[in-house]
Structure formats: C-alpha cells, structure tokens
Amino acid sequence: MLTETLSYVVFNLGNLNRIPLGEGREYQIGDEEIVIFRARDGVVYALQARCPHREGHLADGITGDGKIVCPMHSYKFELATGAPVGNDCQALKTYPVRISQAGEILLEWPSVTK
C-alpha cells in the first residue's frame, strides 16, 4: 500500500529526569522547536512547542488529565493527539517518542524519502 519508504532519525534528548515531573521542556530539532511533556502518570509526549493561538510556549503550561493548558490565554489541547479542546485552533503536531532502557528520551523524527 505504501510506496514511499518511511524512515526516521532518532534524537536522544537526554535523561527524562531533566524534566521535572508533570512539566515540559523544549528542544531544538533542526529548524523546529518541540516540547516534551513528562506527565504525572508516567506518559511522555512530544509536540510542537508553540501554541497556534498566539505562539505561547506550551512548555510553561499546566498539564493534567491528558491535556496541556497554554500559559498565555489558557487554551487547552490533548497531549496525545494535539487536538484542540474547546477552541478551534489547528491541532498541535505530535511526534512518536519513547524512553530507552537507560531512561533516555528517544524522539523519532520522520524523514520521508520516495
């Protein structure tokens, strides 16, 4: 079904404990800024860093119940899908991420080749 080859670059974002529990921090990947959230229930999420509303830095927001609340004007988004909650912003981009045996954050950054 798929004609192109999907491959990805793995970025090591360092140990998870560099991010305080329940908070988020930003990383620069190529030209893009992304944010990693370390939710209290142990789930880790990777999303675009800026809020589509007025570019608020989501990393400074409050997480909970699988959502992130932007620190600027309190718009809410789903962490897992990036979908807006109660607002009609565009969905945030999300990226696959996992944690290595050693506790490091591994971001899978897509690069598509035909």
Place this chain on the structure above:
Amino acid sequence: MSEKQKLVVIGNGMAGARFVEDLLARGGGNQFDIVMFGDEPYGNYNRILLSGVLSGTHQAQDIFINSLAWYEENNVKLHAGVRVQRIDRITKTVIGADDIAESYDKLVIATGSSPFVPPVEGIKSDEREGNKDGVFVFRTLDDCDGIAKYAENAKSAAVIGGGLLGLEAARGLANRGVETHVVHLMGHLMDVQLDGKAGKMLRNSMEQMGVNVHTEKATTAILGNGHVTGLQFKDGSALECDMVVISAGIRPNTQLAKDAGLAVERGIVVDDTMTTDDPDIYSVGECAQHRGMVYGLVAPLWEQTAVLADRLTGRKTEAAYTGSKLSTKLKVMGVDLAVMGRKEPENDDDEVVLYSEPSRGVYKKLIVRDGKLLGAMLLGDTSTAATLLQSFDRGSELPENRAELLFDLSGETKSQSVADLPDDAQICNCNGVSKGAIVGAVKGGCTSLKKLCDATRAGTGCGACKPQVEEILQFSAGDLLTEDASAHYYVPGVPLAKPELIAAIQAQNLKSVSAVFAALANGKEDPGSKAGLASLLKTIWHDQYEDERDARFINDRVHANIQKDRTFSVVPRIYGGVTSPDELRRIADVADKYQVPMVKITGGQRIDLLGVKKEDLPGVWKDLGMPSGHAYTKAFRTCKTCVGSEFCRFGVGDSTGLGIQIERKFQGIEFPHKLKMATTGCPRNCSEATTKDIGLIAIEGGKWEVVVGGAAGSKVRKADLLVTVDSHEDALLYTGRFMQYYRANAKYLERTYDFVERIGIEKVRQVVVEDSEGIAAQLDADIEAAVAAYVDPWEEAHTPQHPSQFVNLLSAKETAQIRSLQPAYGD
C-alpha cells in the same frame, strides 16, 4: 372587605410553594388572599438538593428557594412552623397547632410524603421517646443536619434501601469519610428502574467509589442499646455499624384528608383537574393520587401545579393533567445514569436494543414499540440521554439506525448535539425550560452559567441538566461567555465546596495536589484545578505541604510574572514604598548588567524590571539582594503608604511606619487571590486606602480605622469599616485576623471585595471583632503560623528547586542510528 376569595395551601414544600409561585405568575395575587401552612420554621427549600448538602457539594444556605421576605413581598401569609391538625369541611376552616385557624374558600393540600420505616425491631430508643441514637431517615434539612453531625464521629454507616435516594445518601456518607454500606432487600440496586445487568454494573461503580453493597438482605433488627451498633439480617448474618439511614420508600401524607372524609386510597384521590371529591379542595404533589399513580419525582408535580394554577386563575379553564412519563437521573458524583419509562419489554414484538461493555461500566438498553421509545436505560455514558428523552417525551418516530440512539456517531462535540435540537426541545426537565428560552436568555445578556440558571431556572432543580445548559451557553454566547468560578466548588475538578474540601483534606491527611486528586476526584488530575489546590494546601499545611511544582502556574514556578514574549518582570520588595539610594543604585546596576528593556515605577509604589529572560532570573535576584515583591502571585502584594505624620502637615498617624511594619510581617503570604493594602496618615486618603483589600486610615486621637473589601480595579468599591483601634499592635492584630478569616473561607480567585459582600460586613465584624464563633484565637494562631512559615522564594536563586527550573531549552543530540521501516512507522 376584600372581594378576593381566600385560598389556603397546606404544605410549603416543592409542590405547595411551586403552586403559589405558579398562581402569582398568572396574576392570582389579584384574585386570592393566599395563606400557607408549612411544618418547617423557615421559607421553602429545594428538597432535591439535600443529596448535594449531604455529600458536601452544596451548602445548606444555598438551597433555599424563597426566604421569609419573599412571602411578605408577595402578600402571602405564611404560617411557618405551624402544623395543620384538622380540616373542618363544614365551617370550611383549617385548624393548626396553637389553635391557629384560617377559613378558606379554596383549599390545596400539598403535604407531600414521609419516609416509610419498615417494621424492624430496635428502631425506637428504650430510654426515651423517638429513635435510638444513630437511626435516621433522609427527607428534611433537619434529617440531613442530623446525619452529617452524627457522621463526624461515626466509623461506619449502613443505608437500608438501594434505590435512588439510598444511593445518594450512601455517596454523601462516603464523601464524609465514613465506611459506608448499602443494604438492599432485592437482588439488585435500583430494581424499580434497572434490570439485573444494569443493577450489577451500578453495583460495581458504587463499590469502586468505596461503597459496600449487600443485596438480598432483609433487615430484621437494629442492634445496640441506646445507640446503634449494627444490623441483624433475616439470613442470620449481621453487620457492624455506628449509624443507619433508612431509605426504604415513601408514604403519602394523607391523614388530614382521611380525617376530613375525603376519598383516599394510596394517596388523596384527584381527577384530571387536581380536584378531590370535594369541589373546593384540591391536592398536588406526592400526597396526591391521579389515575391510580402516586408520583415521587418533581417533574410530574410541577406539571400538576401548573394545571391547577391555570384553572384557578381562569387562565386556561380547559387545562387538564393527564399523567406523566417518568424519567430520572441519579445524582451520584462519578456515576452517569439516566433512566426513563419501562425497563423490560412487555409484548413479544417489543424490540430491545442492547449494548453492554462491562469493562468500562457501560450499559445501554432501549425498549422500542412500533418505532417509538417506550423505555431507556443508560449507564456509564449518558451522552445521548437528551435526545432520547426528547423522543420519549414526545413519542416521536425513532431513526431506522438504532445505533444513532446509543452513540454520538457523528464524532462531533456534544455542543453540536444540543445545538441540533429544535428550539422547543425541553432541556431542564425539572423546571420545564426549553432550549429556545435558554438561548433567548443568553442573547438577553445572561452570559455566565449562574446568571443563566438564575434567570431561566434551568438547572436549579436537580441540576442534572446543567452540562447541557452550559453547552447551550457556550455555543450561543461565543466570545461573550463569562466565567463563574464554578458556583459552589472550590475548584472545578473536585466537587466539594471549600469547607468540605478542607475537612476532607485534613481528615485524610492529603498533603499534595496529586494526593487530593487521587482521594477526592477519582484520580482525575484536572489541570484547571491544580493551582487552586496548591494554594489551598499551602494555607492548610504551611511547611508540611508537599510542594509539586507542576501544580503551579508558571509565575509561581519561577517567581516572576510572564510577559507576552516569554520574558519575565521582576518587582523587588520595597517595604511601604520607602527605598534608599543604595537600593536604587543596585536596581540601576542590575538593569544595566542584564540589559533590562524597561524600568518602570509601578502603581504599587515600587519598581518593575520588565523583559528579563527566564535564565537570568536567578542572577538578577542575587545581584539585587532584595526579597521578592510577590507581584506575580495570589499573595500579599504591597502596602502602599503616604508620608503621614512624619512629614505631612495634615498627618495624624505614622502611616509609613505602620505600612512598613505590615509589609514586613505579612509579606508573601498566600491568599485565595491577591491582597493589597494601604495605610494613610489621615482621611485625605492619598494612598487610596479606602479602595484596598485592607486599608488603615489614621484619624484624630491616635486611632486607626481598619477598613476591608475595597476595590479599584475592574470593580470599584469603597471598603467597609471593620473596627477602630488605638494602637499599631491592634491594627496588626485585626489585619491578621481578617486575613486569616478570608484565607480560610474565600473561594479560589475570590477577591475580598466579593468575599466581604458575600459574607456581609456585619457577619465579618461579628466573627473577627466580636469573636461570635469563638475562633479568634485560632485565626490569630493560624496567621502567625503562616508568617512563621514564610520563606523568600527568591532564595531559589541559590538553591534551585530542580536543575532545569530556569531553563527553557534543553539540548538534544542526534544519534547515529537511522532506521528504515516498511511499511509504516510508529510501531
């Protein structure tokens, strides 16, 4: 002499009072002199919300519908607290306690019903009249009070009866931290409304919230001498408990009617016009029996009162009540359950649509006959309840694809599903409010939930339709939507009012925000509630509070106020607005060194360094060598001063000295909202003390006026005088005591101007100055503890709370490894 007819109403409950309201709304005040009798010594209250009072989501004072003043304003003569003993139909007179008699032309009996107490041994006390200690029924505000008080010292409680009311009582008790058991005679819970499968799932849900359920248990005796120690069952088993709430059904109060010789069967028999067999006597509510039915829910009786009011006023002489279709929702937090109509099919060709997903506790069942809905049961997911209720009420044709009735198939948000309903669709089934009426009220300016509910009465009955009302508000108000800090809850995500929340936190020793969510919100971490809880926990536990930084707003994580470009503002504390050349020099040096884009004198008599990078905050604080001014948080901000007696020719008090003293003492203490003060050396008020949260105004004779609840922000309000004192010590004392009273009792984000208005300055003065509640010493001790626990947050410049506390960007490294996958990624 009045030419009006005289109308007497016996019963001031949901039906009696509602009937009088209906009558007045139809101009009945001009046709009748109205007299009411009520057994309770006050106006009427919303009985439905007693469940909320018991579980702590409502305060008793919030459920009153009409105050005594209301009756006066509407020329209704109310005999509050007077029980009617007899109706004399020959002289057409009603006779009550203390020989109070009222003649009538027309009489309405709305005496409601009483709890049914099954014949069980050991209910009565051996020693005195009445029940054994710890035996309760659940019908009135007094019952509710009694249960709540007794529960404070009880370890375990049993509720006899697993119907709607019994389950609501059980949830209420469980919320109060009592080990709770429900004892039910039949094979499954709510057997009147639910089939066996749904009953079993409901049982699981109840058990998950810590309520123990025992079915097929016939209670034969209540054990214990003097007070309850347990229950004895027919099968020989027993259960230990300290209290019992009996909720085994209701019996209509028909004795008065029976004694007067009216036709009474199960209830007082009425026809379609709500008339008894005496043409001048009517009956509505739970005491009435219509076409063989006696109703135990409010929706039917509100239809009845409307019909009777229509007829008596002559508004609609043809009005008739033809019976009601029954539907209800369970008001137990954490369980979604809606039921309507039949629970089982009756004919062979009745169609049953069933969906069951026990792992999620979801069960849905529809009974359909000739394409129309005869009954429905929705457990665990009630997203389609509104639509189903519409079809049920109207008997409208159902869509071919029955699945549409079970699920929100469109995948659209719920607001759209309510949006799709026609304007005449009824949203509030207690008050009969249509969608059109709600939308109309929103357009008319009711843009907060509270205003909207108050104006339309939607959601003011059992409250189950509130989410839908809110949805309508959201889509019809759009940008105009205004917030109302979740009317009763302290924070939206934990359904408890502040006093109950504090009680639960203390009783269960909850010291962190995540512990509160785990214990009191089924583990759901509502992000909108975190900051409010963090503030409250700090207030309760002081230095024992387990600080979780992610619960704080960014300002409180980095102790500075975020700006639109993610830089921060730094406002060092300048006590009483008095600074020194040395301090000013340091501020100037910092501004140079960190290239601060703007240095501004604030309206709070200090200096703001705006545009500081997050990474630079610790350096800025270290170099300033001044404590935090807390310009970023819900805490004590500043005490503005004027020059006062030291320099000013009018000054009669040392406002600068007192202001500095105050700011040094109370700096940084957290409050439900920010708290600002000012001291002024004379009533000319140069520091604007009369519009501060707390103001101290020097007056002639060495005295200070302490004023509270002032505002000059989005709202302007002159502060109220709390007390006049004659020393700085007393000024500090009452300031601190008021502060603590506000801290302990205000809702999150409630400024003192709203708080003082809500409580009333008289009450505030009684508690804070006259010590009417005997808590002054405790308030003083609590505020002193907060003062003692204060630590300057800018100390974190030296000892950051986490290595990346002030870091925006962490480094990433690309690993050599590149994988290629066929055919998809993201395994």
